[in-house]
Amino acid sequence: SKDAIVEQAKRCVKCMECLRTCPNNLPIMDAVNAAAKGDLSLLSSLYDQCIGCLKCESVCRAKLPIHSMIVWADDVFERETFKIRSGRGAIKDTEIRAVGGPIVFGEIPGVIAFVGCANYAYGGRDVYEMAEEFAKRRYIILASGCAAMTLGMYKDEEGKTIYERFPGSFDAGGVINVGSCISNSHIAGAAIKIANIFARRPLRANYEEIADYVLNRVGAVGVAWGAMSQKAASIASGFWRLGIPVIVGPHGSKYRRALLGRSDREEDWFVYDARTGEKVYCGPVPEHLFYMAERKEEAIVMIAKLCMRPNDTTKGRAIKLSHYIDLYRKFYGALPEDIHLFVRTVADIPITMKDEILAFLKEKGWKEKTIPDPTLLPRLIRRRE
Template sequence: MSKRALHVKLEKLEAPSVLVKGLELGIGRIFEEEWEEPLGPTPFPSITTLRDWDMKLLKRYKPFYMPFCDVCCLCTFGKCDLTKGKRGACGLNMAAQQSRIVLLACCIGAATHLGHAKHLVEHLIEKYGRDHPIDVGGEHVYIEAPVTRLVTGVRPKTLGDLEDICEYLAGEIVHLLSCCHTGMEGDNLDFESKVLHAGMIDQVAMEIADIAQISALDFPKADPDAPLVELGAGVVDLEKPVILVIGHNVPPAAAIMDYLVANNLYGQVEVAGICCTAHDVTRYNPGAKIIGPISWQLRFVRSGMADVIVVDEQCIRTDILTEAQKVKAPLIATSEKACHGLRDRTHDDPDEIIEDLLTGREPGALILEPDKAAEVAVKVAVKIAPERKRFKIIPDVAGVIEEAKKCTQCKTCARVCPAELDVPAAMAKAKEGDVSALAALYDYCIGCARCESACPQGLKPHSYIVAASEKEMKSEKFKVRAGRGPIRDTEIRNVGSPIVLGEIPGVVALVGCANYANGGRELAEVAEEFARRRYIIVASGCAAMTIGMMKDEEGKTIYERYPGVFDAGGVVNVGSCVSNPHIAGAAIKIASIFAKRNLRANYEEIADYILNRVGAVGVAWGAMSQKAAAIASGFWRLGVPVIVGPHGFKYRRLLLGRQDREEDWYVYDARTGKKVYVGPCPEHLFYAAESKEELMVMIPKLCMRPNDTTKGRMIKLTHYIDLYKKIYGTLPPDLHLFVRRVADIPITMKEEVLEFLKEKGWKEMEIPDPTLLPRLIRKKE
């Protein structure tokens, strides 16, 4: 049962000794009375509050399950064989089991973001106080927390307000996780509804984390001209001591920058990051550098470039201590969530810790206080760098050739490689003295080193690939725009109309991890293609780095060639993983600022608006983690489709529309209440593509919305047809489903398309004021 079972609104209450005006009261919560925007129907939603909306989505976008395992082994009844319709001892079937596992993944993801947010907010409150104001863009950003406002009905004004919201989120995650217990939920679609709830909670958690750090740490505030920062393994000045920061929670890395400044060491020590901490430390101080996505961990550490490694939380290799020890680099762990077996030195004298690390008495230290961790990291780096002399365990080419001679061609490495790389063939060539085939694998290797764990000869193919590509690695020098945070309200005013009417063909959000099936270059090429076609490109996390790792003939990256503005042809880096809600927030703000819909606790209506009108699509081409699953599900509930790359099939289920089922594609015309067929727009909610080319045609297709004007649809169809023809040589076979009027047809393709439509027996369609919500019908027939 929801905590807010009772909601009372009083315009005016007069009693002998009291006068109350404009009071809204919910049991357990008091809502702000000075806010002119009325409280919507779903403040602080519980698990079932938005179930009806979820079921509307799930009726159209049905789960297609691809079990990773035929059995369930979560309780002592099991293992239970769930093949072919069998039920487990608890009564659960395979469909429900799969959605249960997806829910579990999303709970892990949401809990991780919330844990991150809570630690960050608590730290910032300790440092700056509960009353520190939320400011993410000054006068440019009136709606400071669109997701939070939409979900909770609260507008946070201070860091302290964020802490209160975290309590609600934690409660929801606990309830969701409990649903995974044996003997709880039994229906797969109810599990799926809970997945969507977990995603929504996750979005709020991420938003809280990012607006807290933007406000308190003075990150770029909705700044389209955020500075360009350096990216790539080659940008690190190896003449200086190097501190490598890995993870997602920035306080230790920020403290390192502060320490360097305060002790006149700024510019004398390199601070370089991997994964989202890298984004956030460059948002804090653009003098820091980004090595690259998560996949760069092993190659960089083993190359010996880091003198000290500082880890916080998430996406850290869990064998980082072992790897750090191999190159004689002390490891400093700074989060209680990832202690890595190290002794807690939080309350010890820094000089003692430093001594222990320098002498090698201890391989690392757990220091849970960022300022102390920073002091230790800098002092150790400065002293150890001359002694380490970039000690590395990557062999030279002669060493690789010698090692390759031990390869028996058993192919075990190939049988464990997630990217299906032909490592044995490359090893065979190396055996003969030619490492070019190993070097050719560098761009495709995701850096997991499963090949090494599996090799019965104890060989190290990952290190050999890096050795063969050392020159390429050192030449990785790129520029990426530092994460700018939210989209300005003024930008939304400028693009709201052209997006909703379809004249800007779409917003393409490139997000997520770097588990690419075919190298990262593909994603950079996709970004380039759609920026050139004047879509709005928004990026975050590892994907934002990846798209910056390709240069044109003039040596410029996409961030140097396209503006950082949220507008047609803009390439916007919002920041780290927790900056993703700025993308969702932009869609929400379009509904609020452009369409003047109330967003306060009005989730269903806003999601309905976005699903039917805002041509946005998320692309998580290298999605790997449970966090990525949660992020995606947050977008789904909001009506934004997400495409993942080939590894995304491993998320076990997709949410797919069926364009061949006409009955699935009816909406209400809000003007008349009439049910109107609008074609499969958007066709899928969660979709995995097999190749870059498939992605290229799915992006424009999934950006089509029922509300597109004829001009807008014409522009969107131009891109869809053009890309499909370019890749597959013909008109798209489903084109007739997306043409509503003759005026939708791109002018230059009219003759050819009309002939095609004739063959298909096409008839004109209505263009309604689309909604899935009967309550939004203004006049019923």
């Protein structure tokens, strides 16, 4: 009860140990002291950002049940009722047949998987807002485990969760819960199925060709916004070795690892054109394979950028670029400085931004480039010149 929380809070000895130990730097001591004076609002406001690690309780010199006080101050058990789409398991072959083409050619701008633990630095709303932004833009949204539950915890002004607003099919604008954390394999499985069903790449003993296909053609990105465990790190590495970039949230810096590309080094971004055997500059797509973002806005822009692939058709690249530029403008208030690296021909330029981007490209000394049939594997070249 409120009175019990107030009585407990009065025992605080202001040692500040809770402040020092909280991974999210929450103002616990101030909240507890406000509670001691009868004001529970600060304590209850901590709930959204508290990850429930109990580190504060383990160091508290007054042995206060701090996490329980936060939970009870917020009346969590009264108001936390949500709807979540049930975990549906593997993506069906028939679904892959229907959307394999639009994904590979870039007309569905990307497949974004929200995965990983709930170790969020600023609360779970970030994950919901990221998923909503891309679902509205008709990307395919996949979710698993804690991230899938987080998506169901926020409602729009009509009281509907994201699962009630978007369909559950593997198609543009769908929001799919594949299942628990171990169902991440179904997300990797969808990418592998695109290579197998749509492009007829054999599955057996053929990882290299499939990863080459996914890296160069399937615009998929994983987002582990609350990644914490070693398991999450190994899942992330399973994705990036398959050619799918992964973005982690602020706590991901504790992994002490990143796989960052250098877009300024032109020599790093060549692929073979499987039609001719020529080495062709394809631009920094995808630029990074493991990236840590500080804030949701940075992650959103990076997701849109990392969905680009060398194989995008001009129509597909124009769609992807229009989202990237639009999101960059929305959050940074300017044109991205690297557009010239992603425009291969004039037809790649989003039609509504043509004049502005052509002027920008002229400033950068941009020249038209070939669009390759991309591969990194010499044995897949069909004809050598």
